[in-house]
Amino acid sequence: MTTNNVFKIEDFNLWYGSTQALYQVGMEIPRNEITAVIGPSGCGKSTLLKTLNRMIETVPSVRTSGTIEYNNQDIFSKKQLVEELRTHVGMVFQKPNPFPKSIYENVVYGPKIHGIKKKKILDDIVEKSLRGAAIWDEVKDRLSQNAYGLSGGQQQRICIARCLAVEPDVILMDEPTSALDPISTLKIEELIKELKKDYTIIIVTHNMQQAARISDKTAFMLNGELVEFSDTNTLFSNPSDKRTEDYISGRFG
Template sequence: MNTTHVLKTEQVKPNPKEEKNVFEIAGLNLWYGNDQALYDINMNIPENQITAIIGPSGCGKSTFLKTLNRMVEMVPTVKTSGTIKYKGTNIFDPKRNVEDLRTHVGMVFQKPNPFPKSIYDNIAYGPRIHGIKKKKDLDEIVEKSLRGAAIWDEVKDRLDENAYGLSGGQQQRLCIARCLAIEPDVILMDEPTSALDPISTLKVEELVQELKENYSIIIVTHNMQQAARVSDKTAFFLNGELVEFSDTNTLFSNPEDQRTEDYITGRFG
């Protein structure tokens, strides 16, 4: 996998020893209509690390993820209370531009969802919306993004072909490349490998490890082994509550909460 080309190399990398938070979440509650889905979530998500979110179906982990870039508000009955600070500013602030937030906080979904367009146009779509028109600039972004998502070598000779012709694993990496093209700071991933075969899964996991140099990654996964393999920190959600949030090594070897132990050892779930 190509590790030499990553986006945003011009940016100054933060000192890894000085841990900063990309999100600071305090007292977050969320309701779908009258049903409460998240209860008093308090956690700080570190910058330039991989944070995994695990928990049984219906525990609120995807809801929580989609709250971080306010995608959850696409459901009209959603209400929230509490604060989520993204780099110091509350994302629920009425003056906050949601499109701008989503530019900084990109998302990759469970099923690869390329547009029915060429590989090139899939990547160039976002930058074009942001006003980049010059062919030369777009070419550069497309190459950088595809390299960043470790798929350039596989598609460089067929950029004009329809993205639907790619395999599932390639399509998912294309979607990651599409996300990189708008230069976000954070990438939210909602079970990004659950529709992929084992080898494609490992490729995406490798990619995620490389991307954390330049991005903060938050990944929801049903696969506990995956969370243990790729993440630095892991949060365990249960019935809308954050039960435990700690270093991945601790959480999977010697969790503090009995409910975490019972879940990761398969005593319920």
């Protein structure tokens, strides 16, 4: 059953109330690669990302048409419990959003809500996740401290660790470095490249250099349409669409 594609999006449209935000989007997202989605503000890239784990449904008045399949399963089917989908498809947000709890409690939040209670198992998950998010060495001696005391970049890595603790298959990242300084950004970028070995990563970014630096494939969106989707190298060096070329050469956006 396993194909090389994690997500298969076909003829997908989305409306906020009467405003259409996505038009006939179709793409296939490859497993264990980093897919970047770029485009100007309001082009629908975040909307598309949030649709993949149905977080978009927290916005009232959203309507959709078309299909999105996750591992060949329609994510909108009645059988699909949205809570289950979200354990497979995790999310890291734009602004670091740790809970006002200790670092330890932040990381075990996911496992706990999914019913893991044994202290030993939770301890192991914490270490593994924090190591996975490349922050174990920085926080291992202060796991009981409130996560709010950390810097923005550290908070974001805690959020990534918290996401890893649920053992997702895919990690959606919504401009994960836009609120961070360049050094923290670099650390997160290195982390993302590292995570690629075990996870499929889809990252929305404002920063075209970032997309070029870390992603394998890049999608360019404009006004709710998917303009071009190809290998990152191809898209940046030899775009096939005039609008892509205009955007990456900085003529607008």
